[in-house]
Amino acid sequence: MIQVWLGGRFLGQHELATQLTFPLTTGTANFTVPPELRTPGEHVLAVMVRNNGHNWDLNADDAHKEGRGLIQASLSKQAGKSFSVPIAWKIQGVQGGEDLVDTVRGPVNNGGLFGERNGWHLPEHRDGGWSVEPPPPAPGTHWRRTTFDLDVPQGHDASLGITIGDPNTPRSPGAYRVLIFVNGWNMGQFISNIGPQRTFVIPTGVLNPRGRNTLALAVTSNGDPANALEAVRLVNLRTVRGGPSSVGAAP
Numbered sequence: 001m002i003q004v005w006l007g008g009r010f011l012g013q014h015e016l017a018t019q020l021t022f023p024l025t026t027g028t029a030n031f032t033v034p035p036e037l038r039t040p041g042e043h044v045l046a047v048m049v050r051n052n053g054h055n056w057d058l059n060a061d062d063a064h065k066e067g068r069g070l071i072q073a074s075l076s077k078q079a080g081k082s083f084s085v086p087i088a089w090k091i092q093g094v095q096g097g098e099d100l101v102d103t104v105r106g107p108v109n110n111g112g113l114f115g116e117r118n119g120w121h122l123p124e125h126r127d128g129g130w131s132v133e134p135p136p137p138a139p140g141t142h143w144r145r146t147t148f149d150l151d152v153p154q155g156h157d158a159s160l161g162i163t164i165g166d167p168n169t170p171r172s173p174g175a176y177r178v179l180i181f182v183n184g185w186n187m188g189q190f191i192s193n194i195g196p197q198r199t200f201v202i203p204t205g206v207l208n209p210r211g212r213n214t215l216a217l218a219v220t221s222n223g224d225p226a227n228a229l230e231a232v233r234l235v236n237l238r239t240v241r242g243g244p245s246s247v248g249a250a251p
Contacts, residue, residue, distance in 0.1 A: 001013065001014070001015045001016075001049070001050045001051075001177070001220075002014050002015075002029050002047060002048065002049050002050075002070070003047070003048045003139060003140065003220075003222070004029075004031050004045070004046070004047050004048075005045070005046040005047075006033060006037055006043060006044070006045055006046075007037055007043055007044055008044070008046075009034070009037065010139040010140075010222075010223070011031040011032070011033070012031050012032075012222070013139065013222045014027075014029035014030075014031075018194055019194075025055060025063075025066055026071070033075075045073070045087065047070055047073070048140070048141070048220075049069055049070050050177065050220065051068045051069070052189070053068075054066065054068065073087060091112075092112050092114065092117070100117060100118060100119040100122075102119075102122070102184070104184070105184060105185060105186075109184075109185065109186050110181075110186060113141060113179075113218055115141070115143045115216075115218055116218070120143050120145070120216060120218075121181035121184055121186075121216040121218070122184040122214075122216075123147075123183050123184055123212075123213075123214035125145070127145050130145065137223045137224065137225045137228065138223045139221070139222050139223035140220065140223070141218055141219065141220040142218075142219055143216065143217065143218055143219070144216070144217045144219065144229070145214065145215070145216045145217075146214075146215050147212055147213065147214050147215070148212075148213055148215070148234065149211065149212055149213070150207070150208065150209050150210060150211065150213060151210055152209035152210060152239075155241055155242070156239055156240070156241055157204075157239065157240050157241075157242070158204075158209060158236060158238075158239040159201065159236070159237040159238045159239070160201075160202055160207055160209075160234060160235065160236055160237065161199045161200055161201045161202055161234075161235050161237050162180060162182070162187070162199070162200045162202060162215065162232065162233070162234060162235075163198055163199045163200075163232070163233045163234075163235045164178060164190050164192075164198055164229075164230055164231075164232050165192065165198055165230035165231065166198070166230070167198045167199055169195075169198075170195040170196035170198075171192070171193055171194065171195045171196065172192035172193055172195070172230060173193075173226070174192055174193070174221075174224075174226050174227040174228065174230070175192060175193040175221065175222070175227050176192050176193075176219060176220060176221035176227045176228070176229060177189060177190065177191050177192070177219070177220045177221070178190040178192075178217050178218065178219050178220075178229065179217070179218040180200055180215075180217060181215070181216040181217070181218075182202050182206055182207060182213065182214070182215055183206055183207070183208065183213055183214055184214070184216075185206045187200050187202060187206070188200050192227075192230070199235060199237070201237065215232075217229070217232070
């Protein structure tokens with residue numbers, strides 16, 4: 001998925017086709033530049049790219065080595081003929097040690113989103129200045145955080161998870177994506193219009209069964225109110241009593 005802004009104005013969003021036997025891995029996204037933005041001089045182009053990892057190596061064809069990300073960008077006239085305009089890219093990421101370094105979870109736990117680089121997904125982040133009201137609909141990625149306390153009785157093994165939307169509906173009518181972080185750990189990505197997984201199991205060790213927990217969500221959409229985040233719930237998938245016990249030797 002790719003989202004594009006020019007001069008701070010949202011030009012649109014594009015996603016590759018899904019639900020194919022062999023999903024597409026490359027494609028071309030076209031965005032129309034409004035006339036009022038076609039002015040002489042320097043312009044700022046901002047691009048956000050999200051991918052779902054690499055191909056499987058099913059056919060031993062080295063497809064899993066195929067690159068990911070933005071390959072090329074160009075401007076073209078309405079007739080379709082492109083012309084060269086120099087673009088000096090700046091990539092958001094670690095910059096001279098200014099960004100957070102998570103020594104507990106390591107560098108592969110998160111990506112290059114601004115919130116990830118600044119520790120918004122971590123339990124120790126100070127969010128006292130955050131608004132308690134949902135943000136107005138806008139294209140891009142916004143973050144939500146909450147804390148909750150658990151008190152699972154001793155001697156009980158509770159399998160808990162995070163459910164987004166209606167668990168009986170494989171795909172949502174709206175289209176948005178959510179990166180799920182529990183106590184700073186990346187627990188997966190929910191894509192509402194693709195599904196079908198809506199419940200993400202949070203194992204003990206990541207989840208604190210007897211204490212404080214932090215849930216952080218990075219929600220990405222095109223800003224349409226119909227593509228807003230659905231209800232998020234903590235669910236008990238199953239609870240059993242018992243656990244490891246010592247067994248004496250036979251006499």
